[in-house]
Amino acid sequence: MKKILGIAGLFVAVFVLTAVLAPRSFLQPYNLENLTERTALFGIISIGVAFVIITGGIDLSIGSVIGLVGTLLPLLLTKYGVSVPVALIAVMLLSLAIGLAHGLLITKLRLQPFVVTLCGLLVYRGLARWITGDQTQGFGNQYDGLRWIATGKIPLPFLDEFDLPFTFVILAAVTVVAAVFLNKTIYGRYLLALGRNEQAARYSGINTDRCVILAYCICSVLAGVGGVLFALNLNSVQPSGHGNFYELYAIAAAVLGGCSLRGGEGSILGVVIGQAVMRVLYNSITLLGIPTALEFAIIGAVILAGVIADEVVKRLASRRRAAIQARDLARGQPASKT
Amino acid sequence: MNEPNENAPLLEVRGVTKRFPGVVALDRVDLKLNCGEVLAVIGENGAGKSTLMKLLAGIERPDAGQILLEGKPVEIDSVQTALSAGISLIHQELNLADNLTVAANIFLGREPRRCGLIDRKRIEREAQAHLDKVGLRVSPRTIVSTLSIGRQQMVEIAKALSTDARILIMDEPTSSLSQQEADALFRVICDLRAHGVSIIYISHRLGEVHRLADRVTVLRDGRNASDLPRERINHDAMVKLMVGRDVSQFYHRTPHEPGETVLEVSRLVVPDNPRHAISFSLRRGEIVGIAGLVGAGRTELLEVLFGVRRPLAGRVKIGGKPVFMSNPLDAIRAGVALVPEDRKLQGLILEMTVRENIGLPGLWRHRLAAGFQNKQRERRDAAEMIDKLAIKTPGAEQVVQFLSGGNQQKVVLGKWLALAPRVLLLDEPTRGIDVGAKQEIYHLMDRLAASGVAVLFVSSEMEEILGMADRVLVMHEGALTGELPRDEMTEEDVMQLATRHVAAAG
Numbered sequence A: 001m002k003k004i005l006g007i008a009g010l011f012v013a014v015f016v017l018t019a020v021l022a023p024r025s026f027l028q029p030y031n032l033e034n035l036t037e038r039t040a041l042f043g044i045i046s047i048g049v050a051f052v053i054i055t056g057g058i059d060l061s062i063g064s065v066i067g068l069v070g071t072l073l074p075l076l077l078t079k080y081g082v083s084v085p086v087a088l089i090a091v092m093l094l095s096l097a098i099g100l101a102h103g104l105l106i107t108k109l110r111l112q113p114f115v116v117t118l119c120g121l122l123v124y125r126g127l128a129r130w131i132t133g134d135q136t137q138g139f140g141n142q143y144d145g146l147r148w149i150a151t152g153k154i155p156l157p158f159l160d161e162f163d164l165p166f167t168f169v170i171l172a173a174v175t176v177v178a179a180v181f182l183n184k185t186i187y188g189r190y191l192l193a194l195g196r197n198e199q200a201a202r203y204s205g206i207n208t209d210r211c212v213i214l215a216y217c218i219c220s221v222l223a224g225v226g227g228v229l230f231a232l233n234l235n236s237v238q239p240s241g242h243g244n245f246y247e248l249y250a251i252a253a254a255v256l257g258g259c260s261l262r263g264g265e266g267s268i269l270g271v272v273i274g275q276a277v278m279r280v281l282y283n284s285i286t287l288l289g290i291p292t293a294l295e296f297a298i299i300g301a302v303i304l305a306g307v308i309a310d311e312v313v314k315r316l317a318s319r320r321r322a323a324i325q326a327r328d329l330a331r332g333q334p335a336s337k338t
Numbered sequence B: 001m002n003e004p005n006e007n008a009p010l011l012e013v014r015g016v017t018k019r020f021p022g023v024v025a026l027d028r029v030d031l032k033l034n035c036g037e038v039l040a041v042i043g044e045n046g047a048g049k050s051t052l053m054k055l056l057a058g059i060e061r062p063d064a065g066q067i068l069l070e071g072k073p074v075e076i077d078s079v080q081t082a083l084s085a086g087i088s089l090i091h092q093e094l095n096l097a098d099n100l101t102v103a104a105n106i107f108l109g110r111e112p113r114r115c116g117l118i119d120r121k122r123i124e125r126e127a128q129a130h131l132d133k134v135g136l137r138v139s140p141r142t143i144v145s146t147l148s149i150g151r152q153q154m155v156e157i158a159k160a161l162s163t164d165a166r167i168l169i170m171d172e173p174t175s176s177l178s179q180q181e182a183d184a185l186f187r188v189i190c191d192l193r194a195h196g197v198s199i200i201y202i203s204h205r206l207g208e209v210h211r212l213a214d215r216v217t218v219l220r221d222g223r224n225a226s227d228l229p230r231e232r233i234n235h236d237a238m239v240k241l242m243v244g245r246d247v248s249q250f251y252h253r254t255p256h257e258p259g260e261t262v263l264e265v266s267r268l269v270v271p272d273n274p275r276h277a278i279s280f281s282l283r284r285g286e287i288v289g290i291a292g293l294v295g296a297g298r299t300e301l302l303e304v305l306f307g308v309r310r311p312l313a314g315r316v317k318i319g320g321k322p323v324f325m326s327n328p329l330d331a332i333r334a335g336v337a338l339v340p341e342d343r344k345l346q347g348l349i350l351e352m353t354v355r356e357n358i359g360l361p362g363l364w365r366h367r368l369a370a371g372f373q374n375k376q377r378e379r380r381d382a383a384e385m386i387d388k389l390a391i392k393t394p395g396a397e398q399v400v401q402f403l404s405g406g407n408q409q410k411v412v413l414g415k416w417l418a419l420a421p422r423v424l425l426l427d428e429p430t431r432g433i434d435v436g437a438k439q440e441i442y443h444l445m446d447r448l449a450a451s452g453v454a455v456l457f458v459s460s461e462m463e464e465i466l467g468m469a470d471r472v473l474v475m476h477e478g479a480l481t482g483e484l485p486r487d488e489m490t491e492e493d494v495m496q497l498a499t500r501h502v503a504a505a506g
Helices: A002-021 A029-054 A062-079 A084-107 A113-131 A144-151 A166-184 A186-196 A198-203 A208-234 A246-256 A268-287 A292-332 B049-056 B079-084 B102-106 B120-133 B149-162 B179-194 B206-212 B235-243 B298-305 B328-333 B343-347 B354-362 B375-388 B405-417 B435-450 B462-468 B491-498 B500-505
Strands: A153-155 A163-165 B011-020 B023-033 B038-042 B064-069 B072-074 B087-090 B167-171 B198-202 B215-220 B223-229 B261-269 B278-283 B287-292 B313-318 B321-323 B336-339 B423-427 B454-458 B471-476 B479-485
Touching: A002 A268, A002 A292, A029 A062, A029 A163, A029 A166, A029 A186, A029 A208, A029 A246, A029 A268, A062 A084, A062 A113, A062 A208, A062 A246, A084 A113, A084 A208, A144 A166, A144 A208, A153 A166, A163 A166, A166 A186, A166 A208, A166 A268, A186 A198, A186 A208, A186 B354, A198 A208, A198 B343, A246 A268, A246 A292, A268 A292, B011 B049, B023 B038, B023 B049, B023 B064, B038 B049, B038 B206, B049 B087, B049 B167, B049 B198, B079 B087, B087 B149, B102 B120, B102 B149, B120 B149, B149 B179, B179 B198, B179 B206, B198 B206, B206 B235, B206 B491, B215 B235, B223 B235, B235 B462, B261 B298, B261 B454, B278 B454, B278 B479, B287 B298, B287 B435, B287 B462, B287 B491, B298 B336, B298 B423, B298 B454, B328 B336, B336 B405, B343 B405, B354 B375, B354 B405, B375 B405, B405 B435, B435 B454, B435 B462, B462 B491, B471 B491, B479 B491, B491 B500
Parallel strands: B023 B223, B038 B198, B038 B215, B087 B167, B167 B198, B287 B454, B287 B471, B336 B423, B423 B454
Antiparallel strands: A153 A163, B011 B023, B011 B064, B064 B072, B215 B223, B261 B278, B261 B313, B313 B321, B471 B479
């Protein structure tokens, strides 16, 4: 809970700061709509990777899954004339299969998640480029109905100028389901437990392999959902570049939002807010006229500062606790004078 | 060697106190060691032996008190200062880089160099001299991992001698040695003593202590219980001082008749020791101990019975029905529970709360529709276990890592008792916990047995086996070498069975 307050505080700070420094452009309804949309798209994939990070793993292949799904969907629809539901089901099944493959390799062959998903990153990117002959894919002028999912906006009753992007509704739904799953079901508890100590979890009768596989499936499926939405949103998908680096944005948001790469820790809402912080930062770099060449450096520095602050707070807390314990001990044990 | 002061002992510890969060490990402890003496330091788990040795070896620093060397106070603030003072600790777990040669290990970290490169010839020549001192006939060029544990231990001793150690501290050196290897070690110890080396010998095996020690210092609950001179060293005196009360009361047993057979193991082959098949059975209300040396395959046997490892062959029947356990979940469903050897690694999720740890194995059984957690049930179970096992914690929401070892162990027990198992497997249930908690755990084992649970426990503490078990199974190198009923159990008989294979061959 404290962690969520921390990241929410950071969000408010970054938001207000940008609003004060660039009031005209930042608070434009168009800009805010855009920001919301980007947050939603990236938020969905961040939630996915959060599950994997909670198990103590990592998924580096997210960007390439987005690239592969994003090129396959228009290709299936426009070139092969597959119907919309079939195409959607096909790419979702593909994402699920990718997650399943990762999970099986990691649990049954005991390969390292880093290695497995790094290979995934290379393989899926290569496949996306090969299947499409490296040609940019898009939906043209068709499929406006389908594209509405990723571009549509819903007018809000009390805000005349700001329309809510539909992707945000999707994000909200995914967030709620993911948070309930993580915090209220036994599987969520299993994931948190095995992320802390896989052996103890196994000795408590938890089928840890199955849980880890599940986490990788969730991650890849949400990456697939992200892939579909990004493609529909952009309508122009470059096989070589679409989704590049997205896994790192997702991981960064998860870490910023309170996930520990050591596993066992994390909150879904924190991850979503973490992603929102990153999006506002991006936006502010453009709006404040900071050279975009500095983009990565600034994002990196902010994340690092956040993680350092978190660690410092943690140390102070544990030092205080140790001091209290030492004092209690000294009181409770009058026999052992120093 | 320096001539010691007229009256001052070689090493003296005066009023040393050491606290850790939650416990006073040492409370004003004194210790004296004379030149060329073998001093045995004994005490139960958690009595403070290891902490005291760590202070002497510079691994930990005392909060209060003095350490004197030949009458002069010294500050041992690092392993380096301890070594230069001539104090060398040989850990229970060997600290060798087993991918390197014997010679490389002996000189690890202080390799003599020539032109900036390691002078291998010199290392090997000097290593040979040290190996001769401990009577180890292997080439200094042997890779350590190819040596038996006993020989690796000799390498450790040779390494200590190479630093001109005057004081050798041995922490349970025989816990994983065969009888022959132990005999060889004893010869080396006597030889070193004859050459003026002083030895602090820590052991649970009172037979060894009797054989070797010139004097015994007994620790109990982090304090000095007493010292025994050579002529007063005998088994009963040592046990009485270690336990601090009448043994029969400490190991609480209420008489009860064992009921029908619950667990039946026939011709079970544990994957780590495929040459032996194990058969035994366990009855309701029975407490059975498994004794043996470290590495005898006891933990592996329990892990097979709990589904952590799969057996290569054999059958397990529980309540008369054959059970196939491919993972712990199967075992739990069949009514088996395991309190594992390393509670921090296998027993608990340290960063989670008491409630979450106790609830973990039961989540599945008590789950609600669609896999939702039954939080009410979890809270109730946690509260019940805290109450029943007298777990000292500020509340069910306390994070487990802040509890003392004894209370952590009670949380592990609570995890399983909440599921009401029929067979309770315990692996070193009292390792590293204080005497009070120990006694509570013995009481609990007794109570569980009285309520009809079949209890099977592994222990390396002879007193615990002799005190608690209705029957003892003894293992050696993966084989079940014997079984003794309560009225025939003696330390000698158990030890003989625990090293039987070697004894028969020699």
